[in-house]
Amino acid sequence: MTSYLRSWLTSGTSSADPPIPSLQRVSPPPSDDEDGSATETEDNDSPPAFPSLNSAQRVQTQKIPRILTDSELMPPPPSLGLAVRKPGVAFGSSNTTSSSLALPPTTTKRPQPASKKREKVALTPGHSPLDWAALKSSGADLRGVDTLMRIPPSVLKQHNKRDDAWSAFNGKVYNITPYLPFHPGGVKDLMRVAGRDGTKLFAETHAWVNVDFMLDACLVGFLVAEPSS
Numbered sequence: 724m725t726s727y728l729r730s731w732l733t734s735g736t737s738s739a740d741p742p743i744p745s746l747q748r749v750s751p752p753p754s755d756d757e758d759g760s761a762t763e764t765e766d767n768d769s770p771p772a773f774p775s776l777n778s779a780q781r782v783q784t785q786k787i788p789r790i791l792t793d794s795e796l797m798p799p800p801p802s803l804g805l806a807v808r809k810p811g812v813a814f815g816s817s818n819t820t821s822s823s824l825a826l827p828p829t830t831t832k833r834p835q836p837a838s839k840k841r842e843k844v845a846l847t848p849g850h851s852p853l854d855w856a857a858l859k860s861s862g863a864d865l866r867g868v869d870t871l872m873r874i875p876p877s878v879l880k881q882h883n884k885r886d887d888a889w890s891a892f893n894g895k896v897y898n899i900t901p902y903l904p905f906h907p908g909g910v911k912d913l914m915r916v917a918g919r920d921g922t923k924l925f926a927e928t929h930a931w932v933n934v935d936f937m938l939d940a941c942l943v944g945f946l947v948a949e950p951s952s
């Protein structure tokens with residue numbers, strides 16, 4: 724084999740060609756086998772050394788780069804969290820705790836109702852918001868009328884009793900009687916708008932409540948101007 728390669732390499736070369744390096748016979752790596760009985764064909768499940776015994780990688784293993792600690796990789800957060808900052812006090816100058824896990828001062832106190840008027844009333848059993856949703860979708864007649872009507876203020880005014888209370892919100896007139904016991908603000912407050920346009924009072928109390936959704940099943944008609952006689 725070696726002589727074949729040598730003759731193949733030398734054929735066609737001129738004297739100007741660089742000298743052909745002589746082939747070296749490389750002896751196999753020392754085997755673990757004392758008696759050298761293990762051969763290529765023999766079963767040997769032990770994996771080869773990695774990195775290879777004479778590899779450059781193995782020589783360099785002494786110089787493993789140092790693994791940086793967490794604090795070297797990422798600086799620690801500032802000791803004072805924004806959550807404990809007091810409004811109007813310069814950051815870090817107050818006597819706040821150093822833990823950023825401390826509760827922000829705004830949530831350490833229970834929120835107080837803005838006024839006595841806005842306090843919620845205790846709803847009687849079976850009158851929770853979920854119960855109202857169930858009643859609305861039950862198919863029960865909550866309007867009390869057969870068709871939607873055009874309702875002038877003079878007609879609206881007549882429906883001002885607990886058992887027959889209509890109120891207008893954003894141009895739509897609703898029968899609020901079935902909703903009275905479900906109102907979280909109480910019957911009394913809701914009755915203040917019975918027989919009249921409650922849009923303003925409603926918006927001043929809780930503009931975030933979606934009246935159109937809450938009372939869609941109670942719609943009786945639309946508020947119109949008084950017909951001229």
Ligand code: HEM
Nearest residue numbers: 840841842843907908912913916921924925928932934937
């Ligand atoms: C028919 C129209 C109305 C509907 C559908 C309605 C609905 C609601 C709902 C869903 C809440 C609970 C709000 C919440 O938890 O955030 C509430 C609370 C309240 N409502 Fe009404 N409301 C109506 C009309 C009124 C009116 C006209 C007043 C007028 C005085 C009023 C006074 C209150 C008060 C004082 C509360 C409790 C305090 C609060 O939650 O802020 N509501 N209402």
